[in-house]
Amino acid sequence: MSGAEREPDLPDSPREKRGNAGEERNRPRPAMPEALDPTARRSDDEGAALDAEHAFDAREEHAPPEERAWDTALRALFATSEEPAARAVAESVLAQLPVAAEDPLALRLRSLDGAPPSSPLVPRSVEIDLRAGRIGRLRLVREIARGGVGVVLEAFDPDLGRSVAVKVLREELAGNFALVQRFVEEAQIGGQLQHPGIVPVYELGLDATRRPYFAMRLVEGRTMASSLRASESGASASRENLAHFERVCQTVAYAHARGVVHRDLKPANVMLGAYGETLVMDWGLAKVLGRREPDRAADAQAPAASPAGASARVETLRSQAAADAQLSQSGERLGTPAYMAPEQARGERDAIDERADVWALGAMLFEIACGESWHQPEAPPRSARERLAKFALEPELAHLIERCLELEPAARPRDAGEVAAALSAHLAGAEARARAAVIAAAAAETRTREERKAKRLGLSLAAALAASLVLAALFLGDRRARSLALEAQVASAIESASAARARGDFDVARAALDRAAGALDAAGADPSSDDALAAERTRVEAEARVADLRLELLRLRTNLSPPHLVDETNRRFFAELGVSRIDDASRSVKERAAELIARAPELRAEIAGVLQDWGHRKRRQGDPALRFLDLFDVAQALDDDPARAALRAAIRGRSAEVVKNAVREIDPSTAPLATIHLAAEALDAWELREESRALLLVAVERAPDELWTRWQLARQLARGGPEQRAEAELHAAVARTLHPDRLDPLLPAPERGPGPPRRDGPPHRPERRGF
Amino acid sequence: METSLPTRWSIVHGAAAGDAEAARVFAETYLGIVRAYLLKRWRGRAEIVGVDDALQEVFLDFFRAGGALGRVDPQRPGGFRTFLFGVVHKVALRHEERAARERARAAATPAAEQASPERDQASRIFDRTWALELLQRAHTRLENAADGDADAQRRLEILRLRFREDLPIREIAALVGLEAVRAHREYARAREEFKAALRAEVARTVATRGEDPERECRFLLELLG
Incomplete structure (x- = not known):
């Protein structure tokens, strides 16, 4: 999950997701004109069912405190039901984790010289450390988000001088071994999937109360969900969103190639970092697939994967122990309904493979391209083709969405790699078409000028005036748009440079300024005449x-x-x-x-x-x-x-x-x-x-x-x-x-007392105290 | 559903009087609770390695001649739960003190750094463990009663889907193959059955006189709130 600055309203577990769904359910429904009320067009039975649902919602909403207490008790009961197999596997997982002692030095010494610490690692408190402000050597700063399974905190690693995100299992779930195991597995998957699109997990351990936690990169930015919400025009897929989505596909393709299915892909689980990175978050529901048949393994491609280790499969203790089957609960449904493949929604866990993620990608792509959610439970079911018909999408894009949202898994693209390839091809084609359009427009402009020049005298005054006004309006509008875009580009580059300068990353700052200068140059402007750019460059160089x-x-x-x-x-x-x-x-x-x-x-x-x-x-x-x-x-x-x-x-x-x-x-x-x-x-x-x-x-x-x-x-x-x-x-x-490249790697040798005088050297001078 | 089982007090008195069968039932009944409590109390502490020794000590304390069971008083406020906690807490404290002395001898960690939890805090942990154990027993009771009864099994499944998976009844209805209206009715019935099962379990832990099962039940719900 999140190594991340998460939006607080983003659930990261089925419990919380359902909780949100519950909130949705429990919200009072406003009166609706009959013509717009879907229940008015339904059969009597359906209407009765919905009436019952509404009455139930109302009852729940106004339930007396005693009934709410029963709800709480029942939740506690089912949250702590321990399955023997899960308990055995979780205990074996926990037994292998290092305990982060509250004395950070002891742990670090052990890790430095490989020897056990001089004093035993005895944790000191029963209660969790949030009050103590530390987990191991990590100093806790603040709570970022709280999900159904874990709490995400910002922490500071004093050894490495960096902020990290720490996810800790919620206290009340520490006895739920299935969740403990899934939590540990999330960290193991995050730790083994090494890809620019996946938040790296730095360490996994137990805190002083033996509660599992893991530390990961702290990501600042916003989710794709909020980016989509903020889009002014949802009806047309912006190039930027599609570019982000392409990176999501490549990341998921890498995971698929490593045998991992995410199972909870959605815009809320995609972080758009402050520095342009696209990260797929929340691997808490991920599943490590069983080994593939040879032909499929050979087919697996990882477009964005680094060569090293790209083909190695992810192994978690559960996957090694082959206990997944024992742990699977028939009918257990994990994921988010709006992006859930039909087989996943039916709880057919054995049937879930890469194609379930492909469905979710299709639902996301639909949302990006069409500006509305694919999931519309209140509307009558319609096929993807019917839904897509009302949007003027490019045919390749519409076809890709349609294929991803096929009800039958076998009819969908085999995995995210195939989706990424199709999307990349489409985007490349679109780019080529856009370039061709620009060239055609430029040629038309030249032709117009030539024709105007040639016909200047021959045209009637009125016709010439009209034509020139139209052209002027067109060109003025176009130039203004270009100028605004250029201004925005330069301002954004200066902002990036300033941020990089503030954190001492001068090469990045220089690169951002060079990009801005290049853009100005390409537009025919003189970069040296841009005061803001020049001032920032001066500041960068001075600092x-x-x-x-x-x-x-x-x-x-x-x-x-x-x-x-x-x-x-x-x-x-x-x-x-x-x-x-x-x-x-x-x-x-x-x-x-x-x-x-x-x-x-x-x-x-x-x-x-x-x-x-x-x-x-x-x-x-x-x-x-x-x-x-x-x-x-x-x-x-x-x-x-x-x-x-x-x-x-x-x-x-x-x-x-x-x-x-x-x-x-x-x-x-x-x-x-x-x-x-x-x-x-x-x-x-x-x-x-x-x-x-x-x-x-x-x-x-x-x-x-x-x-x-x-x-x-x-x-x-x-x-x-x-x-x-x-x-x-x-x-x-x-x-x-x-500063690895700036310091002498040696520490001074231990100081020794005065030795015997050297026969061949100057007499030993005892150390002076003071001056 | 069974209603005429003897209360825990009768087993307690039997065990105190030296009835071997009563002692066995008593140990079987409370072993799980006491072990779960000690594990929670000692989570992250060095004492946790001695949890089974402490468990044995608790039950030796109960069963030895002149032991804790001989001192049990049904009229004592808080009922059997409080009595059980008192015994377990005392044994736990003994273990913690012993461990602290050993640490002090080894001079590894100052004894004060692993202070025992305050009695109030320890009592809260115990009470919560107790409450969860009774919920589990009520659930087991329902599972046993539903053996061979498809409708009762479905009602249990509805409860699970509702409270483990947090599904709305409409979705649950589709999953268990019922009309939504009927699913609502079955859900309401499942809740009532669960309440009855828990009350029955609670009743087994209270004395035949002087204690009110309903009040104890409300107390358990508060503990989990």
Whole structure:
């Protein structure tokens, strides 16, 4: 299901769907003129049945509280009825899942080094964690949607610094083993179907109360259902909706090729992502088919599948255990009536295969193409051909819909791949026809101009005027439409670029701007004269430069090269920035600071940090000329933040107490991270390591994806014992994950005490405390 | 449908007096409830591995000479359900304390981090387990009564379709092959039969005097609300 920002009114289980259907049923019916009332045209029996239905609805709606209590009890009874086979399979599934302990570190350590954690994974609470705000290492942010089976939450993964969607089985269903199994199976199917059109499942596990959950990508966007509702003109299939639908077909084709039938395809289960992606959601009712006969397996095609693994079938524990037959309930109906194939509606579960999905695709395509729902229970039944006749659809499209909605499964396209192929062919043909029409229109325009020129003198004034007015109106209208379309295209590209810039994705931002420039160029406009476009490009380039510089600075700070190379690397960086001889103490401190401020005003704190680090290294190497102090001076002149200035002054003092006092002035919950970094460094330099780590841990909590905090913490922990070393590895791993291409992959070796003096080298200098 | 079975109290008194058959029936009757309750109470906790030991302890507590059954008082407020909960809760607490001590000895996790649930909370879990068990029994009772009776079986199926699948009666009618009007009637009858079955099950759990089955029944419904 949803890894997704779901619309709250979208059910994701039969229970909820039926619940909605129930709401529909229970809604009071307005009085209807007899001429329009379908019951008025029905037979007496039918009318009586409907009267009884209405009376029943009314009774249910006004049922006394005691009757409602009985309803609740009966629902509870049937919700918890446990089938032995389902229980056995579900227990075997659950037994194989990892338990997400509430202590995230323990679990992560296990996953990093493969060894069991140092303390047992003992969950701590009976009640679910929504109140505790965590599932494993995932920090819960808010509830996105609540369906019949699960609750979808937004959560934050501090290790990877990203938001995810987490689906948790509803508490009251934890004892329903059939649902537990289906829930786990949904995750397994989502995890094994690797396709751009399917939300990836990141992990599956049990929370501290052994309730299953799975984490998946958080998708932002809207559903195809809401997109269709918002369409102004439903009667004509917009190219965009058809293009989305084509991608849906390709995704489902991939699933079919992997032996999976979705069983609940509908516009509400298709997400149109904010970045143009089309995702098929909610695989909670999916079924893994039995193995195909060889000829069908050979036929199976996956148009959009990646080559690797595309032909491998999905296996879930249930499919492996071949327990499906035991679990199947005769007559159990799953799905949504409006998109349900007849065999599915009849509850013939054994008869359901890819063609049931094909029916649903047909119903969706009907809705897209005709602008009305295929499912009209109140209307007399009519064949697809009859229904389609009143719409002026292109014949290929109408024929495809008709074939998908054949009552007999064998008469439908074999699977979604066949639907996708037919639709693609139709769209390609339509595109070719559109191109031909444009060419024909252009040729006609040229002919008209030529004829007008040739006949200019010969035409009567009135005729010429009329003709030119008509043409002018036509061309003005056309040009205006083109101009509006172009404006919209450029505005949309700038918006995309701005969004990409905000999340630091500068290549995507540049690509969006290039597309806009290309469109302007193609339309004969000068891209450089578009102010908005130029302004956004300037912003993108400026922010990209700062981001690049920031990463370079981080690389310098995490550089573990030998001392002489550190000097060289730093000097080269500053020279490239335009500041030469940065560590030349004969140059004035103010002059060097002013040059740095001129080159990178946004990065004063970061550059000061690099200079401090550089100074620290020099100091540790034993710098007899105390040149490191010069680097601190430049840092001090560069970064005028008062708190950091006070800290630097304290660092240069002669006692740990001075440093401690300066650090006490800082509020770690609000201070800028650069200040916390500096304070932690100062504490560490005076061997106040516990205090230093405590500060950094607050910073990690505040900004889990901030690389330097992680790295600084890792570096300090790495100097501790084996347990701290393991924790250091964790933070280093997170830091490397955040910026895999920008960091030295090594963590500093564990710090050792002073060894014996080397015979052939300089005498060992004990580590200095403070300055 | 059976109506003259002895109440649970008579079995309780029989078991307390050393009647082996009464003790067997008593154990069979309540084993499922107590086990389900302990599993729920200990879901996600280390104690769950000892659920069968605790179960045995509960029943030893009942049946040993001078044990819990000897102290049972039918006049006690809350009836047998409350009495049963009291015994089970005490055993569960004993297990939890023992487990906490072991954890403290192993110094793996501070004992306080796995505190026992409050009595109120534990009692709610127990009562809900109890209520669901009685619903299941009422359903089983109906299933047994419907054996060989196609109409009664169909009424049970109507209930299932209505409450498990949430289908409207019109669709249920089509599925079970009835006219909608008749399906409505059958549905109403199925509900009444279910209510009667549950009342019968509830009646078996209350004392012959002093307790009101109707009130107990309403209490069960409230628990599930």
